[in-house]
Amino acid sequence: MTELLSGSDLCLFRGDRCLFTALEFALNTGELLVIEGPNGSGKTSFLRGIAGLLEFETGTVRWSSKRVTDDYQGFRADIVWLSHKVGCKADLNLLENLRFESGLRATDEARLQAVLERLSLSRLTELPLRSLSAGQQRRVALARLLLARARIWMMDEPFTNLDKAGHSLVEELISEHLADGGGCIVASHQALNVDGSTRRVSLQ
């Protein structure tokens, strides 16, 4: 078991409000890290801070035993980000969206087809995203996770707009990813049922 990510002495402000101070976390391969807390406790901000979208006031995040800021591009190749927004273009169809993604990530067409198969999206490839239901759009966002071949999955409220089947699909995907030696950070107020060791960070 090796360490994927860790952070120490993290402190974050939003405007004048201090969300947390002296926060620590660690994530090893095959582990799930759940960020818990009530609304407005800074779950999303914490996740965005780890991803480098926000700046922590103090503290450092380490990835593969170096500081994230020292090799931010390498870090970005090793993470994939899923927020409550789909992050795809509503005017383009599924295939065009995912081809764009694989252009950014340098993945091949065979993998793309395998991912579509896995998420049972193959029938929907020709439709523009705006004509899909919210739940189907979420699956497109999930496809990005599989497409990216990154070790660290960062998910902000992954169950948004998903039905029961979708919910268990997410849990299944996470379990597989952990078994595969990946790591996963999830900010959610819903319970997760996943095979693999789980760590928790609670925010007030």
Added chain:
Amino acid sequence: MWTFFHKLASPPHFYDLAAKFIPWFGVIGAACVAYGAIAGLFYAPADYQQGDAFRIIYVHVPSAYLSMMAYMIMAVSAAIGLIWRIKLSHAVAAAAAPLGAWFTFLALMTGSIWGRPMWGTWWEWGDPRLTSELLMLFLYFGYMALRAAIDDTTKADKASAVLALVGAVNIPIIHFSVEWWSSLHQGATLVREGGPAIETGMLYPLLAMIFGFTFIFGALLLGRVRTEVLFRERRANWVRKLVLPEGDHA
């Protein structure tokens, strides 16, 4: 050396230090301006071409110079804030912008008033310096508008710092292009060829005015930065101690 900078960048220390400097700057500035104004307006000889109208340069030149100076201070402190993440220097940039805009406006006003007897119009597009000043004013407006549009102070600091730097790269280019533009324009050169070197009787008051304006600008800037620091640090303990009556700061 570094400890000195670190201490300077600490808001409470700066707040106290600035308070000590402001009166000195104010007194030196007022003295220089008083000498410059009296000597410039009453004792300096009239210009052989422009008569008494030239005397407006005692306000115009220092303001024009300060409008550039303020932008430079703004851009440099914005860069320092962006690179070394020193919050105080963002406060300096924020405080310098409205002052710079005011001096730019003053330079424009006096330039225009001077233009009235010289060119017979309040505004002469052919003069590259006035046009440059006008664009400078717009740059300040853009900077302040961007700041005003962003609610979060930290974000406003960083975003406006990027804008200030882009502006700083562009200013020389803008000046150059305006210069080129008006050089193609006939009639722009009527008073621009400075003629003989300026006479010492005119020069010393001008230097005194430039000196005095700079010190007054310094005092105003320090004062504004103090206010800015006080506002930004309003949650900090030292501000509470300063503002609230004894024993009331929980």
Added chain:
Amino acid sequence: MNQPTLNMPSLSSGFLSVVRRDVLLAWKRPGDVLNPLFFFAMVSTLFPLAVGPSSEELAFSGPGVVWVAALLAALLSLNSLFMSDFEDGSLDQLILSPQPLPMTALAKALAHWLITGLPLVLVSPLVAITFQMPAQTISVMMVTLTFGTVSLSLLGSIGAALTVGLHRGTALLSLLILPLAMPILIFGARTVSLAAADDAVSAGVYFLAAYCMLTLTLAPFATAAALRISNE
């Protein structure tokens, strides 16, 4: 364990993906391409109507009118450059993709030019003819417009990145970008005027080319920094 299969994607594939996506999006929403063009044509029509039909005056003011109209048309479309990416969460994905962000910013600006700048350059002769511009002048105008619109797309992308997510829209963006764009306007319009007067135009064309190179090198970095800040 699966040791990081860190496959860094090639720069060109990421760059081309971004350009291709934005052009494809414009293809699916042709209004985004056509509206600035109509605006350009419309603004150029305003001047003769306001100034009067005297062809001498029109020939004299033609270069300036075309350039002002082009500047405004480019500004009009800049506001949306990062807006939809910001709203649907694509901006997070772009920032967190393994591509260097300045490269992505450059690709976005280039796509913006392909969508708005290039059509504008191609349409400009039509407007120029109505202003009695001779053929020689029209070719100079197209060259200056090409360099100028590329610079505008790049310069404008900085402003668009700074204002993305702010609900002040085009007015704020114009206030930020217009003063910075003055050198482009000055050299662009004056060079066309000089061409109309059969004067030497090389100085202006060289300047615009140099300015274009400057923005090509520096603007993507400023845009990238601004995007990171705005997306916080």
